[in-house]
């Protein structure tokens with residue numbers, strides 16, 4: 001059995017599992033101070049493993065960030081410049097390795113979700129996939145040639161600059177760093193700030209959704225041009241609005257404007273831009289996939 005954590009700004013989802021068919025137990029622990037949260041996480045794994053008489057082989061963590069993922073760096077395993085100041089410079093890998101005595105593999109929450117989808121979800125059979133979450137924040141994880149991609153730090157796909165929907169639209173966006181990045185314009189909090197109601201409560205025929213689809217389609221057109229993914233998986237709370245999918249697909253085709261001649265986009269886009277195959281479990285099961293990657 002393996003241990004997995006999806007570490008988020010509001011909750012840590014913890015799981016003991018082998019794969020989606022063999023889940024032993026899972027829980028949600030609220031994100032409070034680092035000490036309290038990590039102590040509760042550790043207690044969960046130790047108590048559950050003991051009472052169920054299982055040995056945990058390794059731990060995978062998909063975490064909010066930004067993170068230092070460079071194994072050569074002295075700060076490897078740290079959460080770096082997060083706006084959640086109590087968590088700045090917390091070395092999540094070291095804390096858990098030391099107290100659980102398990103090998104730990106860390107990646108971004110979105111890379112973990114992408115890996116979960118590659119192993120067991122909508123990405124099965126592909127080698128180059130993209131997972132985007134549109135929720136409290138916006139982020140993207142990429143699997144390139146079968147491996148989670150990091151590069152210099154790790155991608156921050158939510159912070160690309162987009163063209164605003166109309167010149168009359170003077171919404172400034174909610175990102176404290178950029179005035180009109182994807183996250184600032186199209187995250188759940190951006191929808192709430194612009195339209196004055198919780199994204200979950202905005203009716204399906206409201207103009208907010210046409211604009212939202214335009215922003216998402218712009219971002220996807222950019223990712224398609226840069227990475228040429230074989231499939232794009234869209235998760236996160238805002239994508240619970242499933243009527244966004246057809247709007248996004250139509251706008252991606254419009255924006256690409258016939259330049260990319262592939263049946264995957266021109267004829268089968270409903271199989272190219274898709275919801276997660278693992279539902280809301282991509283991240284936490286991806287953490288199990290990360291733990292399993294230590295076996296290889």
Ligand code: ADP
Pocket residue numbers: 008009010133134135136137187188189198199200201235236237238239240241
């Ligand atoms: P997080 O990003 O915090 O891990 P979620 O992916 O659930 O969690 O995203 C939460 C955001 O998604 C909130 O801003 C919320 O308003 C929005 N959201 C949640 N459910 C819905 C829904 N059914 N429709 C639209 N927006 C939603």
Ligand code: ZN
Pocket residue numbers: 158159160175176177178181182183184
């Ligand atoms: Zn930004």
